[in-house]
Amino acid sequence: xxxxxxxxxxxxxxxxxxxxxxxxxxxxxxxxxxxxxxxxxxxxxxxxxxxxxxxxxxxxxxxxxxxxxxxxxxxxxxxxxxxxxxxxxxxxxxxxxxxxxxxxxxxxxxxxxxxxxxxxxxxxxxxxxxxxxxxxxxxxxxxxxxxxxxxxxxxxxxxxxxxxxxxxxxxxxxxxxxxxxxxxxxxxxxxxxxxxxxxxxxxxxxxxxxxxxxxxxxxxxxxxxxxxxxxxxxxxxxxxxxxxxxxxxxxxxxxxxxxxxxxxxxxxxxxxxxxxxxxxxxxxxxxxxxxxxxxxxxxxxxxxxxxxxxxxxxxxxxxxx
Ligand SMILES: C[S@@+](CC[C@H](N)C(=O)[O-])C[C@H]1O[C@@H](n2cnc3c(N)ncnc32)[C@H](O)[C@@H]1O
Numbered sequence: 001x002x003x004x005x006x007x008x009x010x011x012x013x014x015x016x017x018x019x020x021x022x023x024x025x026x027x028x029x030x031x032x033x034x035x036x037x038x039x040x041x042x043x044x045x046x047x048x049x050x051x052x053x054x055x056x057x058x059x060x061x062x063x064x065x066x067x068x069x070x071x072x073x074x075x076x077x078x079x080x081x082x083x084x085x086x087x088x089x090x091x092x093x094x095x096x097x098x099x100x101x102x103x104x105x106x107x108x109x110x111x112x113x114x115x116x117x118x119x120x121x122x123x124x125x126x127x128x129x130x131x132x133x134x135x136x137x138x139x140x141x142x143x144x145x146x147x148x149x150x151x152x153x154x155x156x157x158x159x160x161x162x163x164x165x166x167x168x169x170x171x172x173x174x175x176x177x178x179x180x181x182x183x184x185x186x187x188x189x190x191x192x193x194x195x196x197x198x199x200x201x202x203x204x205x206x207x208x209x210x211x212x213x214x215x216x217x218x219x220x221x222x223x224x225x226x227x228x229x230x231x232x233x234x235x236x237x238x239x240x241x242x243x244x245x246x247x248x249x250x251x252x253x254x255x256x257x258x259x260x261x262x263x264x265x266x267x268x269x270x271x272x273x274x275x276x277x278x279x280x281x282x283x284x285x286x287x288x289x290x291x292x293x294x295x296x297x298x299x300x301x302x303x304x305x306x307x308x309x310x311x312x313x314x315x316x317x318x319x320x321x
């Protein structure tokens with residue numbers, strides 16, 4: 001997967017005037033921060049930080065959001081008619097770009113963002129979008145830890161932002177986002193043990209608030225993973241030429257591990273089972289660890305079971321099984 005070409009070109013244009021050395025250093029500082037288990041204060045207030053985010057992190061978070069949205073649509077096919085989006089912690093507009101690629105009826109986007117430099121970069125990038133919904137997005141200055149106003153929207157999202165809030169603020173925000181959800185709420189975070197633990201708390205709180213859990217879990221009961229284990233999906237994203245240039249010698253792609261939750265107002269079609277680890281394919285068999293409504297199952301699918309084997313050969317970490 002790649003970020004859309006108009007976005008790549010717009011990022012390139014937005015970088016004119018920045019020294020490559022300054023961007024590369026800002027990018028390294030970002031990577032160091034995102035590798036930490038508890039990133040602490042992650043404010044991206046400077047213009048260089050916002051630009052470095054667009055080069056070094058936006059492709060990966062874009063890929064994670066596209067991946068999570070694809071899983072959401074499997075459970076909620078009618079979400080494809082969503083016309084309105086409310087995105088919290090929009091950064092440079094990553095979620096809006098990702099949704100605009102997939103949701104043909106999207107016509108109105110409202111983006112909440114605290115940092116003026118980030119919002120102005122996002123607004124600049126949005127002008128290059130082929131979709132009117134992106135060009136005409138409403139960028140609203142808002143601190144998500146304080147009260148804010150917005151209309152109810154079909155799809156409400158928060159990607160890579162809940163991890164930056166304290167526990168209480170995170171729960172309050174998630175419930176507030178749910179109040180603004182017309183159809184589905186999509187939360188995406190990095191695929192780390194810390195994010196998984198926090199997602200479990202959100203899962204509980206939203207189920208108690210009456211939400212249906214559409215993905216990734218095949219059930220709404222207690223998470224069957226043992227203490228210390230965590231689940232995540234993986235999305236491979238091509239690195240842009242600029243990314244490779246600034247990150248000397250880097251691979252042509254990156255695998256973004258992400259954790260996500262999708263809640264809905266209407267009953268979803270959840271997966272019967274979800275693949276927890278990268279399946280192992282040997283001659284004539286596929287071995288996989290699955291999460292099911294009956295708990296964790298280690299399964300071996302052999303070629304003799306032709307139909308199931310054909311499906312199992314396409315299983316990936318995070319896919320339905
Ligand atoms: C890691 S970036 C994620 C951006 C985008 N959602 C993405 O997935 O690429 C987090 C964004 O959330 C914003 N943010 C963090 N805390 C916030 C708060 N309390 N209120 C509003 N925005 C906040 C940051 O300024 C930053 O732009």
